[in-house]
Each structure stands twice: as structure tokens, then as C-alpha cells.
Amino acid sequence: MEKNIREILFTEEQIEKKLEELGAKITADYQGKNLLLIGVLKGANVFMSDLMRKIQIPLSIDFIAVSSYGLSTESSGVVKIIKDLDHSIEGKDVLIVEDIIDTGLTLDYLYHNLLSRKPGSFKICTLLDKPERRKADIKVDYKGFDIPDEFIVGYGIDYAEQYRNLPYIAILKKEVYEKQ
Numbered sequence: 001m002e003k004n005i006r007e008i009l010f011t012e013e014q015i016e017k018k019l020e021e022l023g024a025k026i027t028a029d030y031q032g033k034n035l036l037l038i039g040v041l042k043g044a045n046v047f048m049s050d051l052m053r054k055i056q057i058p059l060s061i062d063f064i065a066v067s068s069y070g071l072s073t074e075s076s077g078v079v080k081i082i083k084d085l086d087h088s089i090e091g092k093d094v095l096i097v098e099d100i101i102d103t104g105l106t107l108d109y110l111y112h113n114l115l116s117r118k119p120g121s122f123k124i125c126t127l128l129d130k131p132e133r134r135k136a137d138i139k140v141d142y143k144g145f146d147i148p149d150e151f152i153v154g155y156g157i158d159y160a161e162q163y164r165n166l167p168y169i170a171i172l173k174k175e176v177y178e179k180q
């Protein structure tokens, strides 16, 4: 195991099983709809690419890149769009795909920003939810796992841009970021 990891929360096998459940639910709910998955970069990159292969109906994808954590473990509270969507979402059945909801500030910002672009419908899918830290009220439609109030890395999720390539989801040792 990586020397900076305190504990593995979810293994590759557990993640794979959860993705199959989520994919089956989304497949059932979006029959006959005009599904557009919007991945929130960079964190949702790994989740999005695995999840979309578990959805068995026609869909399209787009990405928006936002950042509020930078190199820190605390949200700056200021959400910046780094890359906007490529196409209009007007009339589309938008499903936002996030890796983690922590304070909720990123999704609160995206919710208001994207709703003003008049999608046909708007729902939220997140792999991880850390409800204890919430600052904005977010209604989650599809959720993988609830997690404790710890700093998480792996499966696309970073600390200071590192650890995104770990195949599992883990708690980072506190001394890694407290000594900074």
C-alpha cells in the first residue's frame, strides 16, 4: 500500500459493484430520454469513464472543469470555471457526474450556473458524499457511498494533484498535509 495512505475505504471490486448498481438505475430511469452526462473535471474523470460504460442507453457526454481546492485540503469557497462545456445543454436531460460532494459549494455553483442554460431536466450523481461538511444544501439523485469527515484520495481524487491514479479510494494520512 502507498506509504501515505492511512486506510483503504473502498477497493476496486467494491467500486466496480457500486458502478454496476448506479449504471442499472440510470439506464432504467433515462429510457427514451436525451441523456447528457456532464463530468466535473478533473476529479470525476475516472468515475465518469467507468460509469458511462455501465449505462446501456444512448447518451452523450461533455465536461466542465472547475476548481476551488487548488493545492489545499480546504475549499477556497471560490469556484472557478477553468473549461466550460463545449455545447448547449438546452432541452437536454443533464446528469452531472461528480467524484465527491464535500462542502457542496462546487455543486451549488454549478447548479445555478447550468440551470440558467435551460436543460430539459437536471440531476446529480456523485460517487462519494461527505455530508458532515456540508455548507450548501444539495439534493443528490444518485449516490455511491457516504464517507466520514476525512480527506480522501484515489480513483480520480487528488491531494495537491497527486494520488489520482490510485485504483482504490482511501484516507490520506494527516501528517502528509499537516506538515505543509
Ligand SMILES: O=P(O)(O)OC[C@H]1O[C@H](OP(=O)(O)OP(=O)(O)O)[C@H](O)[C@@H]1O
Binding pocket: 040, 041, 042, 043, 044, 066, 067, 068, 069, 070, 075, 098, 099, 100, 101, 102, 103, 104, 105, 106, 107, 157, 158
Ligand atoms: O463540495 P466541495 O467542497 O465543493 O468539494 C468537491 C469538489 O472538490 C474537488 O474538486 P477540486 O476543486 O479539488 O478540483 P479537481 O476536481 O480538479 O480536483 C472535487 O473533485 C469536487 O469537484
Ligand code: HPA
Binding pocket: 069, 100, 101, 102, 103, 150, 151, 152, 153, 157, 158, 159
Ligand atoms: O476529501 C477530499 N479529497 C480530495 N479532494 C476533495 N475535494 C473536496 N473534498 C475532498
Ligand SMILES: [Mg+2]
Binding pocket: 043, 069, 157, 158
Ligand atoms: Mg480535487
